[in-house]
Amino acid sequence: MKKYNVAVVGATGLVGTTILKVLEERDFPIQKLTLLASRKSKGEELMFRDRKYLVEELNENSFDADIDIAFFAAGGGISERYAPIAASKGVVVIDNSSVFRMDEGVPLVVPEVNGEDTFKNCGIIANPNCSTIQCMLPLKAIDNKHKIKRVVYSTYQSVSGSGLKGLKDLEEGKNGFYPYNIMENLIPHIDVFLDNGYTKEEMKMIQESRKILHRDDLKVTATTVRVPVKFSHCVSINIELEEEFDLKGIRTILSSYPGIIVKDDLKNLQYPMPIDVEGKDEVYVGRIRRDYSLDNGLNIWVVADNIRKGAATNAVQIAQVLIGKED
Amino acid sequence: MKKYNVAVVGATGLVGTTILKVLEERDFPIQKLTLLASRKSKGEELMFRDRKYLVEELNENSFDADIDIAFFAAGGGISERYAPIAASKGVVVIDNSSVFRMDEGVPLVVPEVNGEDTFKNCGIIANPNCSTIQCMLPLKAIDNKHKIKRVVYSTYQSVSGSGLKGLKDLEEGKNGFYPYNIMENLIPHIDVFLDNGYTKEEMKMIQESRKILHRDDLKVTATTVRVPVKFSHCVSINIELEEEFDLKGIRTILSSYPGIIVKDDLKNLQYPMPIDVEGKDEVYVGRIRRDYSLDNGLNIWVVADNIRKGAATNAVQIAQVLIGKED
Numbered sequence: 287m288k289k290y291n292v293a294v295v296g297a298t299g300l301v302g303t304t305i306l307k308v309l310e311e312r313d314f315p316i317q318k319l320t321l322l323a324s325r326k327s328k329g330e331e332l333m334f335r336d337r338k339y340l341v342e343e344l345n346e347n348s349f350d351a352d353i354d355i356a357f358f359a360a361g362g363g364i365s366e367r368y369a370p371i372a373a374s375k376g377v378v379v380i381d382n383s384s385v386f387r388m389d390e391g392v393p394l395v396v397p398e399v400n401g402e403d404t405f406k407n408c409g410i411i412a413n414p415n416c417s418t419i420q421c422m423l424p425l426k427a428i429d430n431k432h433k434i435k436r437v438v439y440s441t442y443q444s445v446s447g448s449g450l451k452g453l454k455d456l457e458e459g460k461n462g463f464y465p466y467n468i469m470e471n472l473i474p475h476i477d478v479f480l481d482n483g484y485t486k487e488e489m490k491m492i493q494e495s496r497k498i499l500h501r502d503d504l505k506v507t508a509t510t511v512r513v514p515v516k517f518s519h520c521v522s523i524n525i526e527l528e529e530e531f532d533l534k535g536i537r538t539i540l541s542s543y544p545g546i547i548v549k550d551d552l553k554n555l556q557y558p559m560p561i562d563v564e565g566k567d568e569v570y571v572g573r574i575r576r577d578y579s580l581d582n583g584l585n586i587w588v589v590a591d592n593i594r595k596g597a598a599t600n601a602v603q604i605a606q607v608l609i610g611k612e613d
Numbered sequence: 614m615k616k617y618n619v620a621v622v623g624a625t626g627l628v629g630t631t632i633l634k635v636l637e638e639r640d641f642p643i644q645k646l647t648l649l650a651s652r653k654s655k656g657e658e659l660m661f662r663d664r665k666y667l668v669e670e671l672n673e674n675s676f677d678a679d680i681d682i683a684f685f686a687a688g689g690g691i692s693e694r695y696a697p698i699a700a701s702k703g704v705v706v707i708d709n710s711s712v713f714r715m716d717e718g719v720p721l722v723v724p725e726v727n728g729e730d731t732f733k734n735c736g737i738i739a740n741p742n743c744s745t746i747q748c749m750l751p752l753k754a755i756d757n758k759h760k761i762k763r764v765v766y767s768t769y770q771s772v773s774g775s776g777l778k779g780l781k782d783l784e785e786g787k788n789g790f791y792p793y794n795i796m797e798n799l800i801p802h803i804d805v806f807l808d809n810g811y812t813k814e815e816m817k818m819i820q821e822s823r824k825i826l827h828r829d830d831l832k833v834t835a836t837t838v839r840v841p842v843k844f845s846h847c848v849s850i851n852i853e854l855e856e857e858f859d860l861k862g863i864r865t866i867l868s869s870y871p872g873i874i875v876k877d878d879l880k881n882l883q884y885p886m887p888i889d890v891e892g893k894d895e896v897y898v899g900r901i902r903r904d905y906s907l908d909n910g911l912n913i914w915v916v917a918d919n920i921r922k923g924a925a926t927n928a929v930q931i932a933q934v935l936i937g938k939e940d
Contacts, residue, residue, distance in 0.1 A: 436906050436907075437906075438765050438851045438904075438906075440767035440836075440849040440851075442769065442799055442838065442840070465882050466886060466888065467888060470841070470842050470843050470887070470888070471842060471886055471887050471888045472769055472840065472842060472847050472886060472887055473886060474847070474849075474884050474885070474886070474899070474900050474914045475882065475884060479879040479880075479882075482902065482903070482905075483879065483900070483901070483902030483903070484902060505906035505907070506906055507851065507904040507905065507906040507907075507910065507912060509767075509849040509851075509900065509912055509914065511769065511847070511849070513769070513799065513840055513841075514797070514840075514841050514842065515797050515798060515799060515841065516797050520799050520801070520838070522767040522801075522836040522838070522849075524765045524767075524834065524836075524851070552806040552810065553806075555792050555802065555806075557801050557802060558801070559793060559798055559799060559800060559801070560797070560798050560799055561793065561794060561797070561798045572801070573801050573810070573836065574810070575809065575810030575811060576809070576810070577765075577834040578809075578834065579763050579764075579765075579832035579833055579834040580763075580832070580834075583834065585834060585836055587801045587836065587838075
């Protein structure tokens with residue numbers, strides 16, 4: 287079996303360490319592993335498959351070594367500067383930042399949804415926004431059968447979406463990273479505000495949904511909110527379909543879609559919640575019900591671990607598609 | 614000035630004690646105050662205007678004394694049994710439970726919105742659901758000028774909505790009252806599940822909105838979610854209007870409506886949040902922006918203290934309308 291030389295940029299961060307964990311769990315065929323991070327993490331040691339690895343400082347020559355695949359999880363600035371360098375040296379970059387996501391030549395991939403796009407890359411493949419990823423599976427499942435006309439997202443996003451700094455704010459109950467205390471509070475503000483009154487996070491959800499679903503005509507709006515939860519994002523999705531549907535049929539469509547677990551047994555109070563979904567790779571869907579305010583309306587509640595399916599797991603799945611070793 | 618004999622049923626609960634506080638703050642003209650509660654609270658002492666009051670046990674004869682207005686805040690079972698008794702004895706009941714809200718002869722009142730309905734009562738006036746109340750002010754303000762066609766609610770409801778039991782669950786980080794731990798979690802389940810897949814809370818928001826706005830034809834859907842916040846409910850509202858609107862005009866409409874404070878200054882990161890709104894009587898509206906997925910779409914974010922405007926304050930305001938002493 288062919289093995290690959292893999293690098294992880296931002297190896298010491300929340301997403302970086304989880305990428306390492308997922309690479310182990312999925313038995314990704316690695317020949318050589320290179321861990322890269324900023325100067326302040328240089329010399330740290332991380333375990334991978336019972337072996338210690340020394341973290342190296344990222345620099346312009348980091349990709350001169352024979353690297354096949356590099357996961358970037360060190361923020362937009364680092365990706366912007368170093369991903370093109372890596373790509374120019376023949377490395378395939380799987381980038382967790384938002385920098386290249388909407389670029390024409392950059393595939394934006396959720397493997398269960400548009401895995402085939404992975405191969406149309408010029409050296410950079412983008413991992414979508416965490417909240418967007420988890421919505422793509424149920425929306426694609428439904429759109430395959432009944433064309434979706436319009437989507438309204440309201441998100442409930444955990445602090446780990448901001449990495450270790452977000453977790454620290456919640457744990458310490460003070461605002462070091464967020465503009466306000468997030469403990470026992472909600473902040474309707476994720477990423478920066480744009481001129482149209484939306485946050486960049488909201489616009490990511492709108493634009494990335496269209497690109498991943500190959501539906502430039504899809505009508506989407508979003509409100510994104512930070513909540514005092516450590517792991518897992520939740521999204522209340524209101525969907526308008528183009529045509530009539532059968533609710534039982536929707537359940538079947540969702541249950542049989544790869545990567546989705548339907549948890550929707552109201553008699554036994556079974557619905558998706560962050561505490562159950564934390565640590566899982568699947569997207570959980572529940573509260574599936576007709577929206578009677580529309581002819582063809584549907585409400586669903588979608589929960590996924592934002593660090594795993596929303597970031598690390600999805601990135602590793604893209605690499606698996608790339609090497610033809612999907613689960 | 615005429616003074617009134619007032620009773621508070623459920624006087625020791627979270628809403629009951631807040632009703633007392635609001636009666637004091639608003640200098641409600643009280644002749645005689647009667648505090649009623651269950652047997653286990655009998656004999657407790659509560660302060661009101663620097664005087665101690667003894668809590669009496671509620672029974673069928675509690676309303677034989679000359680009581681003008683009784684606030685009920687002791688849950689649906691108590692209201693169902695005792696409110697009709699009180700009404701039959703000439704007391705005007707302002708009931709915080711959901712028992713009578715949808716009854717034909719019972720006005721369901723948010724004073725700023727449909728205060729005039731107060732007088733068409735047969736002895737019982739219903740205080741609406743907490744999440745519904747706060748949405749009614751901005752929706753009525755907008756509906757007055759541009760007819761609203763459809764509303765999608767996604768709520769973020771604090772644990773105080775379940776009274777002291779909800780607060781205890783969050784403070785202790787275990788589930789004594791909720792079916793699951795609410796700390797660092799979200800529970801997409803408020804009140805009981807109905808056959809149509811909605812919770813009773815969601816159906817309250819749908820049906821009560823139509824009744825309060827006098828818009829039986831209004832299209833509404835809702836998803837209600839409990840969040841680990843102590844006080845204040847937040848609602849992400851997506852609105853479709855019947856006609857074109859001007860966003861600046863919407864801001865003016867909202868700012869000038871009684872009981873609404875617009876907090877929407879993105880440059881200075883000003884938007885409504887639970888920590889700021891706790892203890893306030895007004896409804897805070899922010900994140901006002903066009904929904905580009907519709908011809909006439911609008912998104913707003915609405916926050917209010919669920920115990921005050923969502924319960925106690927609104928109930929006392931109803932009493933003020935009743936006696937012609939509105940602020």
